Amino acid sequence: MITHGHQEPPSVDVVLPCLDEAEALPWVLDRMPPGYRAVVADNGSRDGSARIARERGAVVVDVPRRGYGSAVHAGLLAADADVVCVCDADASLDPAQLPDLVAQLTAGRADLVLGRRRPTSPRAWPPHARLGNAVVARRLRRRGVRVHDLGPMRAARRADLLGLPVTDQRFGYPLELLLRAAQAGWRIVETDVDYHPRVGRSKVTGTPLGTARTVRDMTAALASLR
Structure with missing residues (x-):
């Protein structure tokens, strides 16, 4: 763990929500930048993901309550670094690019930095999933959240x-x-990151029907938020 010295960069924990990502985790954990600690929030994996993560030196948090938000929140509670990143554990995103996001934060240019996905191949982001993301992002912009x-x-x-x-x-x-x-007045900045074909099938938007359901449910959720 990097300490908070005057000349030292901030310590960084990386929360990795995880559900059956045994095949992808070795690559993800091996790509962790120096000084960045992986906190794997295991959401009930049955494929040995937790064991693989521990063998590679990650902190593993068992999260019995299913759900992406539940896993992320448990990871945040387990983290103790000043700066925390969140990254998928399916090898679709490269942890080696996390310092680009952290640099925006620590330079004082943003309160929240998002990786704006740029697909590396057509397989990385199927058209139905990309369209669904664009629809929800557009509705967020109508609420004053300037993200894509x-x-x-x-x-x-x-x-x-x-x-x-x-x-x-x-x-x-x-x-x-x-x-x-956005409601709290945070400065939200996007920076481009590579988006690779994930290892395994998406648990949310793996099919056009799954994407349609996600957009429907997210739209309803957005309408309920005040």
Whole structure:
């Protein structure tokens, strides 16, 4: 763990929500930048993900309550670094790019930095999933949240994140996080990150029907938030 010295960069914890990502985790953990500690929030994996994470030196938090938001929140509670990043554990995003996000934060240019996904191949982001993301992002912009992607890679200060009144424990967590951050007057900045084909099938938007349901449910969730 990097210490908080005058000349030292801030310590960084990386929360990795995880559900059956044994195949992807070795690559993800091996790509962690020096000084960045992986906190794997295991959401009930049955494929040995937790064991693999521990063998590679990650902190593992068992999260029995299913849901993306539940896993992220448990990871935030387990983290103790000043700066916390969140990144998917499916190898679709490269942890080696996290310092680019953290630099925006620590330079004082933003309170929340989002990785705006740029697909590296057509397989990385199927058209139906990309369209669904664009629809929800457009509706967020109508609410005053100037973002183009609800990307799962982000960086912020841990204390600030824990201070936001985010209650969604499932897939609506990123949506509510962005809305609450904007309501709190946070400066939200996007920076481009590579988006690779994930290892395994998406648990949310793996099919056009799944994407349609997600957009429907997120739209309803957004309408309910004030």
